[in-house]
Amino acid sequence: xxxxxxxxxxxxxxxxxxxxxxxxxxxxxxxxxxxxxxxxxxxxxxxxxxxxxxxxxxxxxxxxxxxxxxxxxxxxxxxxxxxxxxxxxxxxxxxx
Amino acid sequence: xxxxxxxxxxxxxxxxxxxxxxxxxxxxxxxxxxxxxxxxxxxxxxxxxxxxxxxxxxxxxxxxxxxxxxxxxxxxxxxxxxxxxxxxxxxxxxxxxxxxxxxxxxxxxxxxxxxxxxxxxxxxxxxxxxxxxxxxxxxxxxxxxxxxxxxxxxxxxxxxxxxxxxxxxxxxxxxxxxxxxxxxxxxxxxxxxxxxxxxxxxxxxxxxxxxxxxxxxxxxxxxxxxxxxxxxxxxxxxxxxxxxxxxxxxxxxxxxxxxxxxxxxxxxxxxxxxxxxxxxxxxxxxxxxxxxxxxxxxxxxxxxxxxxxxxxxxxxxxxxxxxxxxxxxxxxxxxxxxxxxxxxxxxxxxxxxxxxxxxxxxxxxxxxxxxxxxx
Numbered sequence: 001x002x003x004x005x006x007x008x009x010x011x012x013x014x015x016x017x018x019x020x021x022x023x024x025x026x027x028x029x030x031x032x033x034x035x036x037x038x039x040x041x042x043x044x045x046x047x048x049x050x051x052x053x054x055x056x057x058x059x060x061x062x063x064x065x066x067x068x069x070x071x072x073x074x075x076x077x078x079x080x081x082x083x084x085x086x087x088x089x090x091x092x093x094x095x096x
Numbered sequence: 097x098x099x100x101x102x103x104x105x106x107x108x109x110x111x112x113x114x115x116x117x118x119x120x121x122x123x124x125x126x127x128x129x130x131x132x133x134x135x136x137x138x139x140x141x142x143x144x145x146x147x148x149x150x151x152x153x154x155x156x157x158x159x160x161x162x163x164x165x166x167x168x169x170x171x172x173x174x175x176x177x178x179x180x181x182x183x184x185x186x187x188x189x190x191x192x193x194x195x196x197x198x199x200x201x202x203x204x205x206x207x208x209x210x211x212x213x214x215x216x217x218x219x220x221x222x223x224x225x226x227x228x229x230x231x232x233x234x235x236x237x238x239x240x241x242x243x244x245x246x247x248x249x250x251x252x253x254x255x256x257x258x259x260x261x262x263x264x265x266x267x268x269x270x271x272x273x274x275x276x277x278x279x280x281x282x283x284x285x286x287x288x289x290x291x292x293x294x295x296x297x298x299x300x301x302x303x304x305x306x307x308x309x310x311x312x313x314x315x316x317x318x319x320x321x322x323x324x325x326x327x328x329x330x331x332x333x334x335x336x337x338x339x340x341x342x343x344x345x346x347x348x349x350x351x352x353x354x355x356x357x358x359x360x361x362x363x364x365x366x367x368x369x370x371x372x373x374x375x376x377x378x379x380x381x382x383x384x385x386x387x388x389x390x391x392x393x394x395x396x397x398x399x400x401x402x403x404x405x406x407x408x409x410x411x412x413x414x415x416x417x418x419x420x421x422x423x424x425x426x427x428x429x430x431x432x433x434x435x436x437x438x439x440x441x442x443x444x445x446x447x448x449x450x451x452x453x454x455x456x457x458x459x460x461x462x463x464x465x466x467x468x469x470x471x
Contacts, residue, residue, distance in 0.1 A: 018214075018252040018280060020189060026111060026159035033189040035214040035252045035281060038113055038162055090323055 007083055009060035009076075013053050014095040021049060032091060039091070048082050053092050059083055111159030112351035112385055115188075116166060116363065117148065119176070120355050123169040124197055126232030126465035127220075129258055129293035129300060131363055132168060137468045139356045145175040147377070149182050151353060154381035156186045160351070163188035166363075168355065171198025177210045184211025191216060193256075196242035197235055204245045215246045216254040216283075222269045230262060232465050243277050254281040259310070259332075260300040261451075267310040271317045275325055282325055284314065286332035290364045290419055292466050299462045301451040307335060334444050338409070339416025339432035346394035346418055351385060359384045361391060364419045368428045394418050399429055403437040 007013070015021055020033040030046035032039040041049065052062030063079045086092045121136040133139070143151070152163070163183050170176060171194055183190050192207065193216045204215075217239065221227040224236035246253050255274045257263065263270075267284065274282040286307075289297045302310075314329050321327075333340045343350045343362045352360040357376040360366055366373065374388045385391055393399065397410055404415040415421075416432020424433045425440045433440035 020213075024161065027109060027161075031161065033161060033213075035254055036162065036164075036191055036216065038189075040107070090326065 007059060007080065007087060009063070009080075010058050012056060012058050012095040013083065013087070013092045014056075015049075015053055016091055016093055019091055021054065044078075045082060045086075048079055049086070049092075052079060052083060053086075056095070108159070108349040110386075111349070112155065113160060113349045114162050114164070114351065115152075115155045115160040116164040116350070116352040117151070117179075118166050118168060118352065118354050118363065119148070119170045119173045119179070120168040122172050123167060123195070123466075124172075124233060125169070125195055125235070126467060127230065127258070127292070128296045128463040128465050129260065129287045130466040131288075131291055131293070132466070133366055134291050134295065136168075139354065139358075141357075142355045143353075143357050143376070145178060147357065148175075148179055151357075151376055151381065152179070152183050152186055152188070154376075155351070156188065158381060158385055161189060162191065164191045164193055166193040169195055169198050171196075171203070177203075177206050180207055180212045181210040184213075189213050194218070195231075195235070196239045197233075199242050199245075201241070201245040204242065204249055204251075208249045208251065212251070214254070215251050216256050217243055217246065218256045218258065219243070219270070219273070220258060221263050222266050222273045226263060226266075230260075240277075243279070247278050252281070253277075253279040254283055255279045256283045256285055259284050259286045259302070261302040261306060262300070264302045264306045264310050267313040268317070271313065271321075271325070271327070275321060280326060281328065283328040283330065284310070285330045288333065290367060290423065292464075294423065296463050297447065298450060298454065301334070301447070302332070303452055304335065304448070307332070333417075333420075333434045334448060336434060337436040339413050339420075339434045341413045342417035342420075342432075345414040347385070347391040348395070348414075351381075359388075359391075361394075362419065367419055368422045371428070394428070401429055401431070403435075403439075404431050407437065 018034055022031060024031045027040060030041045032041065047066065051066050052059055055062065063075055066079065067073055067075050120142055121132050121139055165176065170192065180190055190212050191214045192212055196217050219239055220230045224234065227236040228234045255277065257270055271282065287293045287300055293300060311329065314327050318327055346361045350362055352363050353376060354360060354366065358366065358373050359376055360373055371390050371393060373390045374384045376384065379388065400410060400415055404410050416435055418428045420432050420434065421430040422428035424443050430440065431438040433443050435441065
């Protein structure tokens with residue numbers, strides 16, 4: 001792979017297997033659950049995770065699908081920024 | 097105690113995201129820092145399996161997400177697997193907080209099958225001699241066997257080390273042990289001084305020098321190990337001048353149920369003797385959480401006195417810990433005496449000076465071990 005924290009558009013990422021990602025009705029939001037921890041995700045973060053991590057696509061493919069959903073908006077830097085944060089926090093990892 | 101990763105300002109929309117169930121106060125170990133009440137043996141009237149299940153259902157309806165099974169030693173309950181199974185079915189993320197003493201390899205496998213998600217195992221030392229001195233029983237080899245089984249079964253694992261002056265100099269060796277066991281998380285939980293730990297405070301407090309060395313070892317290991325091992329270092333709050341944001345605020349996201357069904361905003365709150373805490377045998381959980389006087393007592397900031405009331409940090413640290421304010425100043429509504437703005441801060445400073453000047457290591461003789469006769 002590449003240096004710590006850096007992701008490439010061609011990378012395929014997956015959820016850290018110790019994390020659970022799901023919709024939580026009472027909170028009206030997606031959450032990440034992990035050993036002794038909870039992260040509440042805002043709608044944007046959840047949408048990126050769902051598209052760019054949970055479907056086995058490359059980051060670039062996921063970003064393109066998202067852009068399609070938003071009339072071709074340029075989302076590359078926003079998506080990359082979130083993905084690198086999620087990677088740094090250990091929520092996601094390169095798919096093995 | 098839940099803290100790792102829950103963040104300082106997690107907004108639960110007024111729901112008890114964290115539910116901690118203390119299934120029993122019983123435990124074969126004699127740890128002299130036990131967080132259970134000093135008179136734990138008075139509370140023998142444990143909830144039944146069906147009562148716990150009802151409680152778990154009610155908790156889910158109130159929006160609870162993370163569930164901690166603890167005690168005492170929760171594995172002493174024969175219905176643990178049944179309760180884990182029910183909790184898993186209800187959609188909780190299930191954590192088991194254990195000394196490992198009531199576990200066998202077979203039981204670890206049964207818990208995995210029941211849907212348990214994570215195990216937090218306590219280790220007090222990296223050698224059996226010190227371990228036995230600190231917990232009063234020869235259980236080190238068993239704990240290591242259980243740790244290896246937990247990993248072999250594919251659980252993520254938190255290795256929890258309750259830190260005192262007796263084991264703080266083993267920081268580096270404990271990090272090596274955690275890396276060798278292959279755990280994901282290592283938590284150095286510097287003791288917080290309530291209940292049994294308060295009785296033994298003068299002997300358990302590390303010195304500032306010890307603390308500095310330990311923090312340096314943790315920093316170096318984080319650098320070296322990166323994502324292989326996440327190390328949490330819970331600072332002993334006495335050494336800080338800002339109080340901890342205890343429980344993310346009283347009645348904000350944490351709900352503890354004691355073995356006898358008493359509902360508490362944290363595991364220690366029972367020590368505040370002038371509050372009558374509601375019991376799930378008499379009241380619905382919804383009323384307890386939303387309406388009961390005990391849970392509303394320190395919710396928000398209307399209850400605050402000076403210097404908290406006019407302090408810019410009041411929404412950050414919520415005035416610190418109510419239990420600590422009660423124990424050290426006699427009034428749970430006072431500012432946590434750890435805070436440098438508290439008029440009681442000298443109480444903490446005096447204790448720290450005593451710890452620095454204490455005679456070197458009296459051995460375990462000085463420690464009062466957890467036992468029934470104290471109760």
